[in-house]
Amino acid sequence: MKTYSMEHPELGIISYTDKKRYLWLASFFMPLFPMMGVFAYYASGSEWALGIPLFFSYVVIPFLDWGLGSDENNPPEELVPQLEADSYYRILTYVTVPMHFVVLIAIAWFVGTHELTIWSVIALAITAGSYSGLGINTGHELGHKKTELERWLAKVVLAVPTYGHFCIEHNRGHHTHVATAEDPASSRMGESIYKFLLREIPGAWRRGWAVERERLARKGKSPWSLENDILQSYAISAVLQGGLLFVFGWIMVPFLAIHNFWAWYQLTSANYIEHYGLLRQKEESGRYERCQPHHSWNANYIFSNLVLFHLERHSDHHANPTRRYQSLRNFENLPELPNGYYGMYILAYIPWLWYKVMDKRLLELPHINGDLSRVNIDPDARESIYQRYGQGQMPAAAG
Amino acid sequence: MATFKCPGCDYLFVEERGDDHEGYPPGTAFESLPKEFTCPDCGVRYKEDFEQVED
Ligand SMILES: [Zn+2]
Numbered sequence A: 001m002k003t004y005s006m007e008h009p010e011l012g013i014i015s016y017t018d019k020k021r022y023l024w025l026a027s028f029f030m031p032l033f034p035m036m037g038v039f040a041y042y043a044s045g046s047e048w049a050l051g052i053p054l055f056f057s058y059v060v061i062p063f064l065d066w067g068l069g070s071d072e073n074n075p076p077e078e079l080v081p082q083l084e085a086d087s088y089y090r091i092l093t094y095v096t097v098p099m100h101f102v103v104l105i106a107i108a109w110f111v112g113t114h115e116l117t118i119w120s121v122i123a124l125a126i127t128a129g130s131y132s133g134l135g136i137n138t139g140h141e142l143g144h145k146k147t148e149l150e151r152w153l154a155k156v157v158l159a160v161p162t163y164g165h166f167c168i169e170h171n172r173g174h175h176t177h178v179a180t181a182e183d184p185a186s187s188r189m190g191e192s193i194y195k196f197l198l199r200e201i202p203g204a205w206r207r208g209w210a211v212e213r214e215r216l217a218r219k220g221k222s223p224w225s226l227e228n229d230i231l232q233s234y235a236i237s238a239v240l241q242g243g244l245l246f247v248f249g250w251i252m253v254p255f256l257a258i259h260n261f262w263a264w265y266q267l268t269s270a271n272y273i274e275h276y277g278l279l280r281q282k283e284e285s286g287r288y289e290r291c292q293p294h295h296s297w298n299a300n301y302i303f304s305n306l307v308l309f310h311l312e313r314h315s316d317h318h319a320n321p322t323r324r325y326q327s328l329r330n331f332e333n334l335p336e337l338p339n340g341y342y343g344m345y346i347l348a349y350i351p352w353l354w355y356k357v358m359d360k361r362l363l364e365l366p367h368i369n370g371d372l373s374r375v376n377i378d379p380d381a382r383e384s385i386y387q388r389y390g391q392g393q394m395p396a397a398a399g
Numbered sequence B: 001m002a003t004f005k006c007p008g009c010d011y012l013f014v015e016e017r018g019d020d021h022e023g024y025p026p027g028t029a030f031e032s033l034p035k036e037f038t039c040p041d042c043g044v045r046y047k048e049d050f051e052q053v054e055d
Helices: A023-029 A032-044 A047-068 A077-085 A087-113 A118-143 A148-158 A166-177 A193-218 A229-274 A302-307 A314-319 A341-348 A351-363 A379-389
Strands: A003-008 A012-017 B003-005 B012-014 B051-053
Touching: A003 A077, A012 A077, A023 A087, A023 A302, A032 A047, A032 A087, A032 A118, A047 A118, A047 A302, A047 A341, A087 A118, A087 A148, A087 A229, A118 A148, A118 A166, A118 A229, A148 A166, A148 A229, A166 A193, A166 A229, A193 A229, A193 A351, A229 A341, A302 A341, A341 A351
Parallel strands: none
Antiparallel strands: A003 A012, B003 B012, B003 B051
16 A cells, blocks of 8 residues: 655654555445345335435444544654645545446436335435535535546536536635635534524525625626536536426426435535534734634544545645545544534435534533533523523523 | 735735726726725734735
8 A cells, every 4th residue: 555754854754554545445336225225126026125225324324433543544644745745645536427327327317217205305415415515525525625626526516516616705705704604504503404504595596696606796797697607516407307397207306306405404514513613713904813623613534525526624624625535634632523424414415413412412512611601502592501500600692 | 916815714805906806907006995894704813914025
């Protein structure tokens, strides 16, 4: 296996072997999971088989995270430039892009050409939507990069779930405003995922468009210009999803609606758990302090990180947003989630259970230590949270 | 004309070149960028974080 090394002036020879190097090939096989249900249906003849991929995502993966545990691989900072330069890793992200088209078309074909119960159509739409949610994750990895090719591929893959405004909104909106009350993509303590969803999806859409409109205005262009990066992606979506509608008929309307929603909801779920309750402090200048490692929740589980291109090493991602997935690092003493993202999604979908697990964890973080003024709190939950956890602290004036 | 660098991700704002994608024409003075300017690549460094580099 490839070893990276260098002679450091103070530390001597440093070397690093990425034991996960070939495990990253998993992204090649990922399309097998959404297709597994269809294969099993042909093998067994039972529509129950169509539920297998969902069972895998939401039951098997959390158990694998629990069982396989933490990821010990951590490249030394000094060798990150060498890892970044290794093109093997980036090629893996490129090849996932066409697979997202293939899987959506294949599942749409299956739905469009078989007599299925409504439940099977829903299960298949959600399955396709989860895989397209991973497409948003691939778009996220690619969209943070500086090369033209990668930014173009990001627009292409985001077209599958019609989410072309994501990169602009995420890079220029979320990363700038993360862990503040103003960010629609940072969840607040006491805010359920269902309430967050209604703030996050429209908020992200509005902010993505606002940023792109301003950019085009600086160039003296109308928002309807062909240079609009969002519209370019939407145009691909229109061809893809319009084509499916044309070929497979009206059944595609509910199928694609559920598919798109579920892909967006995967992103909503990730956003919900990544910064829950965390808050940057305002400095005297009126700026927020720069995003610190303790402003993101992390998970260092080997399995789900392989599925998500290291998204769960989230603090390093916010410190170095353009850094490639293979070089993201884990650090000690970060806000840590008790399971990988998929397990945490399930927890988030059951709000009382989420609060029970996370609120205590949030308040125990060393930089918060019970001080509610250092927490991003839902204004509607402020009273009850201060009553419950305030120990005599007074709520600050809303604002 | 000067060059300014993002200390986080090494994005360069070369005044001579401007940044076409962002809508800053060649010859745009760094000084004249809006005060809300953030790094177009990483999005996390503000205008006042940028450092002038020697050319
Ligand atoms: Zn930067």
